[in-house]
Amino acid sequence: MIAASRKSVETSVVIPAYNEAESIGACVDALLAGSVIPLEIIVADGGSNDATRDVARAHGATVVDNLGRTAASGRNVGWRASRGSAVAFVDADCTAVPGWLEALERRLEDETIDGIAGRISPREPRNECEAYWNHLAWEVLMHFGDEPSEIRGRELAHSVVTASCCYRRSALERLGGFDEWFGNNAEDVDLTWRALDAGCRLVYEPAAQVWANGVTDVTGVRRKAFRNGVSSSKLQKRYGTLVNHDWAIYRMLLDNLRGRSACEHPALERNELVWHLLGKYWGSLRHGVINV
Numbered sequence: 001m002i003a004a005s006r007k008s009v010e011t012s013v014v015i016p017a018y019n020e021a022e023s024i025g026a027c028v029d030a031l032l033a034g035s036v037i038p039l040e041i042i043v044a045d046g047g048s049n050d051a052t053r054d055v056a057r058a059h060g061a062t063v064v065d066n067l068g069r070t071a072a073s074g075r076n077v078g079w080r081a082s083r084g085s086a087v088a089f090v091d092a093d094c095t096a097v098p099g100w101l102e103a104l105e106r107r108l109e110d111e112t113i114d115g116i117a118g119r120i121s122p123r124e125p126r127n128e129c130e131a132y133w134n135h136l137a138w139e140v141l142m143h144f145g146d147e148p149s150e151i152r153g154r155e156l157a158h159s160v161v162t163a164s165c166c167y168r169r170s171a172l173e174r175l176g177g178f179d180e181w182f183g184n185n186a187e188d189v190d191l192t193w194r195a196l197d198a199g200c201r202l203v204y205e206p207a208a209q210v211w212a213n214g215v216t217d218v219t220g221v222r223r224k225a226f227r228n229g230v231s232s233s234k235l236q237k238r239y240g241t242l243v244n245h246d247w248a249i250y251r252m253l254l255d256n257l258r259g260r261s262a263c264e265h266p267a268l269e270r271n272e273l274v275w276h277l278l279g280k281y282w283g284s285l286r287h288g289v290i291n292v
Contacts, residue, residue: 009108011101011166012084013038016066016074018046020092021055023213028059030095036102039084043092044074052092072178072187075162079172088166094120094210096164103207104166107148114171114200115192117151118164118208119144126216132268133214133221141228144206151202154193154239160202162188164210171200186231193239221268222275229279233291243290249273 013031017024028041043056046069053063064081066074079087086108090096100118107116120142122134138144143157151158160167165188175194178187195202215221236244253273255261263269277292284291 007105009086009105010039010084011036011086011088011105011108012079012082013041013088013090013101014044014075014078014082015041015056015061015090015092016044016046016071016078017048017052017056017092018069019048019050019052021048021051023093024052024061025055025059026095027090027092028056028061030097031090031101032060034096034098034101036105038088038101040082042078042082044078046070046074068180070180070183070187071162072180072182072184075187076177076180079169079177082169084169086166086168087172089162089164090210091163091212093213094163097209097211100164100208100210103205103209107203107205107208108166108168112201113168113203115160115167115195115202116165116208117158117160117192117202117204118166118210119204119206120161120164120210120212122214123211125214128265129218129221129268130214130216132263132265132272133224136272137214137224138212145204146206148206149204151192151196151204154196156189158204159189159192160195163212164208166208167195171195174198175200182231182234185227185234189231189235190238218268218271221272225272225275226279226282229276229281230283230286231279233280233283233287233289236289236291237287240289245292249277253277 041061043061043063044066045053046066056063066077122138125131179190182190256270280291
Protein backbone atom coordinates (compact mmCIF):
# COMPACT_ATOMS: atom_id res chain seq x y z
CA MET A 1 0.00 0.00 0.00
CA ILE A 2 1.40 3.38 -1.03
CA ALA A 3 0.97 6.16 1.54
CA ALA A 4 -0.56 9.41 0.33
CA SER A 5 2.05 12.13 -0.05
CA ARG A 6 1.73 15.30 2.02
CA LYS A 7 1.43 18.66 0.33
CA SER A 8 4.56 20.79 0.32
CA VAL A 9 2.47 23.62 1.83
CA GLU A 10 -0.33 23.16 4.36
CA THR A 11 -2.23 26.32 5.12
CA SER A 12 -4.14 27.41 8.19
CA VAL A 13 -6.63 30.27 7.78
CA VAL A 14 -7.03 32.87 10.54
CA ILE A 15 -10.07 35.15 10.87
CA PRO A 16 -10.21 37.84 13.57
CA ALA A 17 -13.80 38.54 14.57
CA TYR A 18 -15.89 40.68 16.86
CA ASN A 19 -19.69 40.50 16.75
CA GLU A 20 -19.72 38.94 13.28
CA ALA A 21 -22.50 36.39 13.82
CA GLU A 22 -24.26 37.49 10.64
CA SER A 23 -21.25 37.00 8.36
CA ILE A 24 -18.85 34.50 9.94
CA GLY A 25 -20.82 31.45 8.81
CA ALA A 26 -20.69 32.45 5.15
CA CYS A 27 -17.00 33.31 5.49
CA VAL A 28 -16.14 29.85 6.87
CA ASP A 29 -18.45 28.05 4.42
CA ALA A 30 -16.74 29.71 1.45
CA LEU A 31 -13.35 28.48 2.67
CA LEU A 32 -14.63 24.93 3.10
CA ALA A 33 -16.26 25.00 -0.35
CA GLY A 34 -13.02 25.97 -2.08
CA SER A 35 -11.05 23.88 -4.55
CA VAL A 36 -8.43 23.43 -1.79
CA ILE A 37 -9.53 22.98 1.82
CA PRO A 38 -7.53 24.67 4.63
CA LEU A 39 -5.67 22.55 7.14
CA GLU A 40 -7.77 24.37 9.75
CA ILE A 41 -9.82 27.53 10.14
CA ILE A 42 -9.20 29.52 13.32
CA VAL A 43 -11.52 32.33 14.40
CA ALA A 44 -9.86 34.65 16.92
CA ASP A 45 -12.79 36.12 18.81
CA GLY A 46 -12.31 39.48 20.50
CA GLY A 47 -15.00 39.11 23.16
CA SER A 48 -18.12 39.04 21.00
CA ASN A 49 -21.43 39.48 22.79
CA ASP A 50 -23.46 37.99 19.96
CA ALA A 51 -23.44 34.41 18.61
CA THR A 52 -20.16 34.72 16.67
CA ARG A 53 -18.40 31.94 18.57
CA ASP A 54 -21.29 29.47 18.31
CA VAL A 55 -21.87 30.16 14.63
CA ALA A 56 -18.16 29.80 13.82
CA ARG A 57 -17.96 26.44 15.60
CA ALA A 58 -21.19 25.21 14.02
CA HIS A 59 -19.74 25.89 10.56
CA GLY A 60 -16.48 24.05 11.27
CA ALA A 61 -14.03 26.60 12.65
CA THR A 62 -11.92 26.44 15.79
CA VAL A 63 -12.43 29.44 18.10
CA VAL A 64 -9.66 30.95 20.20
CA ASP A 65 -9.80 33.93 22.57
CA ASN A 66 -8.37 37.25 21.42
CA LEU A 67 -7.88 38.96 24.77
CA GLY A 68 -6.25 41.99 23.14
CA ARG A 69 -9.48 42.58 21.19
CA THR A 70 -7.77 44.24 18.22
CA ALA A 71 -7.20 42.98 14.70
CA ALA A 72 -3.44 42.79 15.24
CA SER A 73 -3.69 40.79 18.45
CA GLY A 74 -6.35 38.52 16.95
CA ARG A 75 -4.18 37.64 13.99
CA ASN A 76 -1.23 36.99 16.30
CA VAL A 77 -3.26 34.74 18.59
CA GLY A 78 -4.60 32.92 15.54
CA TRP A 79 -1.37 32.22 13.69
CA ARG A 80 0.49 31.26 16.87
CA ALA A 81 -2.24 28.71 17.66
CA SER A 82 -2.18 27.33 14.11
CA ARG A 83 -0.35 24.28 12.73
CA GLY A 84 0.15 25.21 9.08
CA SER A 85 3.46 25.82 7.36
CA ALA A 86 1.67 28.84 5.88
CA VAL A 87 -1.00 31.09 7.40
CA ALA A 88 -3.63 32.83 5.30
CA PHE A 89 -5.72 35.69 6.62
CA VAL A 90 -9.20 36.84 5.66
CA ASP A 91 -11.69 39.19 7.31
CA ALA A 92 -14.91 37.92 8.85
CA ASP A 93 -17.14 39.93 6.51
CA CYS A 94 -15.39 38.64 3.37
CA THR A 95 -16.05 35.52 1.30
CA ALA A 96 -13.28 33.84 -0.67
CA VAL A 97 -13.85 32.72 -4.25
CA PRO A 98 -13.53 28.93 -4.73
CA GLY A 99 -9.94 29.10 -6.00
CA TRP A 100 -8.63 31.50 -3.34
CA LEU A 101 -6.53 29.12 -1.27
CA GLU A 102 -5.45 27.10 -4.30
CA ALA A 103 -4.02 30.27 -5.86
CA LEU A 104 -2.13 31.13 -2.67
CA GLU A 105 -0.66 27.65 -2.24
CA ARG A 106 0.30 27.45 -5.91
CA ARG A 107 2.42 30.59 -5.53
CA LEU A 108 4.03 29.21 -2.38
CA GLU A 109 5.37 26.28 -4.39
CA ASP A 110 8.06 28.85 -5.25
CA GLU A 111 10.16 28.60 -2.09
CA THR A 112 11.59 32.10 -2.58
CA ILE A 113 8.19 33.69 -1.89
CA ASP A 114 7.49 34.66 1.73
CA GLY A 115 4.14 36.41 1.46
CA ILE A 116 1.27 36.91 -0.98
CA ALA A 117 -1.25 39.71 -1.31
CA GLY A 118 -4.59 38.64 -2.74
CA ARG A 119 -7.23 40.60 -4.58
CA ILE A 120 -10.09 42.34 -2.74
CA SER A 121 -13.19 43.05 -4.80
CA PRO A 122 -16.24 44.93 -3.51
CA ARG A 123 -19.64 43.33 -3.63
CA GLU A 124 -22.47 45.09 -5.43
CA PRO A 125 -23.13 48.19 -3.29
CA ARG A 126 -26.35 48.26 -1.33
CA ASN A 127 -26.59 52.06 -1.21
CA GLU A 128 -24.66 55.21 -2.11
CA CYS A 129 -22.55 55.10 1.07
CA GLU A 130 -21.24 51.67 0.17
CA ALA A 131 -20.70 52.69 -3.46
CA TYR A 132 -18.68 55.70 -2.35
CA TRP A 133 -16.58 53.76 0.16
CA ASN A 134 -15.94 50.84 -2.20
CA HIS A 135 -14.60 53.21 -4.84
CA LEU A 136 -12.44 55.07 -2.33
CA ALA A 137 -11.05 52.02 -0.53
CA TRP A 138 -10.50 49.58 -3.38
CA GLU A 139 -9.90 51.83 -6.39
CA VAL A 140 -8.41 55.09 -5.07
CA LEU A 141 -6.45 54.08 -1.95
CA MET A 142 -5.61 50.53 -3.03
CA HIS A 143 -4.87 49.18 -6.51
CA PHE A 144 -5.55 45.59 -7.54
CA GLY A 145 -4.37 44.81 -11.03
CA ASP A 146 -5.27 41.90 -13.28
CA GLU A 147 -1.73 40.49 -13.50
CA PRO A 148 0.57 38.98 -10.85
CA SER A 149 3.35 41.30 -9.75
CA GLU A 150 6.17 41.82 -7.26
CA ILE A 151 5.71 44.08 -4.22
CA ARG A 152 8.93 46.03 -3.90
CA GLY A 153 8.56 49.32 -2.03
CA ARG A 154 6.76 51.10 0.79
CA GLU A 155 3.56 51.98 -1.01
CA LEU A 156 0.22 52.01 0.74
CA ALA A 157 -1.56 51.11 -2.48
CA HIS A 158 0.41 47.89 -2.91
CA SER A 159 0.49 46.56 0.65
CA VAL A 160 -0.35 43.01 1.73
CA VAL A 161 -3.87 43.68 3.05
CA THR A 162 -5.00 41.10 5.59
CA ALA A 163 -8.52 40.82 4.17
CA SER A 164 -6.88 38.52 1.61
CA CYS A 165 -3.29 37.39 2.08
CA CYS A 166 -0.90 34.66 3.15
CA TYR A 167 2.52 34.46 4.82
CA ARG A 168 4.81 31.53 5.42
CA ARG A 169 4.99 30.63 9.09
CA SER A 170 8.78 31.01 8.94
CA ALA A 171 8.37 34.64 7.81
CA LEU A 172 5.86 35.42 10.56
CA GLU A 173 8.18 33.90 13.15
CA ARG A 174 11.16 35.86 11.83
CA LEU A 175 9.18 39.13 11.84
CA GLY A 176 7.49 38.51 15.18
CA GLY A 177 4.02 38.67 13.64
CA PHE A 178 1.89 41.80 13.71
CA ASP A 179 2.93 44.78 15.82
CA GLU A 180 0.07 45.12 18.30
CA TRP A 181 0.90 48.80 18.86
CA PHE A 182 -0.96 49.42 15.60
CA GLY A 183 -4.11 47.75 16.94
CA ASN A 184 -6.74 48.18 14.24
CA ASN A 185 -4.76 50.82 12.34
CA ALA A 186 -2.44 49.79 9.48
CA GLU A 187 -1.06 46.71 11.22
CA ASP A 188 -1.00 44.94 7.85
CA VAL A 189 0.81 47.83 6.11
CA ASP A 190 3.42 47.84 8.87
CA LEU A 191 3.99 44.10 8.50
CA THR A 192 4.38 44.53 4.74
CA TRP A 193 7.02 47.22 5.15
CA ARG A 194 8.90 45.34 7.87
CA ALA A 195 8.89 42.23 5.69
CA LEU A 196 10.36 44.16 2.78
CA ASP A 197 12.97 45.75 5.05
CA ALA A 198 13.92 42.26 6.27
CA GLY A 199 14.49 41.05 2.71
CA CYS A 200 11.30 39.01 2.34
CA ARG A 201 9.93 38.44 -1.14
CA LEU A 202 6.30 39.53 -1.43
CA VAL A 203 4.06 39.11 -4.48
CA TYR A 204 0.55 40.01 -5.60
CA GLU A 205 -1.71 37.24 -6.92
CA PRO A 206 -5.04 38.41 -8.41
CA ALA A 207 -6.47 34.88 -8.56
CA ALA A 208 -6.56 34.83 -4.74
CA GLN A 209 -9.73 36.89 -4.64
CA VAL A 210 -12.26 37.67 -1.94
CA TRP A 211 -15.51 39.60 -2.01
CA ALA A 212 -15.75 42.34 0.59
CA ASN A 213 -18.50 44.45 2.11
CA GLY A 214 -18.23 48.20 2.60
CA VAL A 215 -19.74 50.59 5.10
CA THR A 216 -23.39 51.41 4.49
CA ASP A 217 -24.03 54.60 6.47
CA VAL A 218 -22.47 57.99 7.15
CA THR A 219 -21.35 56.92 10.64
CA GLY A 220 -19.39 54.08 9.06
CA VAL A 221 -17.75 56.44 6.56
CA ARG A 222 -16.73 58.78 9.39
CA ARG A 223 -15.38 55.95 11.54
CA LYS A 224 -13.32 54.45 8.71
CA ALA A 225 -12.02 57.86 7.63
CA PHE A 226 -10.96 58.71 11.19
CA ARG A 227 -9.16 55.38 11.56
CA ASN A 228 -7.35 55.96 8.28
CA GLY A 229 -6.20 59.34 9.55
CA VAL A 230 -4.92 57.78 12.76
CA SER A 231 -3.18 55.09 10.67
CA SER A 232 -1.30 57.69 8.67
CA SER A 233 -0.01 59.29 11.90
CA LYS A 234 1.12 55.94 13.27
CA LEU A 235 2.93 55.05 10.04
CA GLN A 236 4.55 58.49 10.07
CA LYS A 237 5.71 57.93 13.65
CA ARG A 238 7.27 54.60 12.73
CA TYR A 239 8.60 55.30 9.23
CA GLY A 240 8.44 59.01 8.44
CA THR A 241 9.69 62.37 9.59
CA LEU A 242 8.41 64.57 12.40
CA VAL A 243 6.38 66.78 10.06
CA ASN A 244 4.17 65.68 7.18
CA HIS A 245 1.55 67.61 5.24
CA ASP A 246 -0.86 66.62 2.49
CA TRP A 247 -2.16 69.74 0.81
CA ALA A 248 -4.13 67.66 -1.69
CA ILE A 249 -6.69 66.81 1.01
CA TYR A 250 -7.24 70.51 1.75
CA ARG A 251 -7.59 71.33 -1.94
CA MET A 252 -10.18 68.57 -2.32
CA LEU A 253 -12.08 69.84 0.72
CA LEU A 254 -11.98 73.42 -0.52
CA ASP A 255 -13.28 72.36 -3.95
CA ASN A 256 -16.02 70.41 -2.22
CA LEU A 257 -17.10 73.37 -0.10
CA ARG A 258 -17.13 75.58 -3.19
CA GLY A 259 -19.34 73.11 -5.04
CA ARG A 260 -16.58 72.20 -7.50
CA SER A 261 -16.06 68.58 -6.50
CA ALA A 262 -15.99 65.98 -9.26
CA CYS A 263 -17.22 63.35 -6.79
CA GLU A 264 -20.66 61.87 -7.44
CA HIS A 265 -21.39 61.97 -3.70
CA PRO A 266 -20.11 65.35 -2.46
CA ALA A 267 -21.73 65.13 1.00
CA LEU A 268 -20.06 61.77 1.64
CA GLU A 269 -16.76 63.06 0.30
CA ARG A 270 -16.96 66.06 2.65
CA ASN A 271 -17.62 63.79 5.63
CA GLU A 272 -14.75 61.50 4.69
CA LEU A 273 -12.24 64.34 4.21
CA VAL A 274 -13.15 66.12 7.45
CA TRP A 275 -13.02 62.97 9.54
CA HIS A 276 -9.80 61.82 7.91
CA LEU A 277 -8.21 65.14 8.89
CA LEU A 278 -9.58 64.82 12.43
CA GLY A 279 -7.97 61.38 12.63
CA LYS A 280 -4.64 62.80 11.47
CA TYR A 281 -4.81 65.57 14.08
CA TRP A 282 -5.77 63.20 16.90
CA GLY A 283 -3.06 60.76 15.82
CA SER A 284 -0.55 63.60 15.80
CA LEU A 285 -1.36 64.56 19.38
CA ARG A 286 -1.40 60.96 20.56
CA HIS A 287 1.81 59.84 18.87
CA GLY A 288 4.02 62.95 18.89
CA VAL A 289 4.12 63.88 15.21
CA ILE A 290 2.79 66.76 13.12
CA ASN A 291 0.60 65.16 10.49
CA VAL A 292 -1.61 67.75 8.82
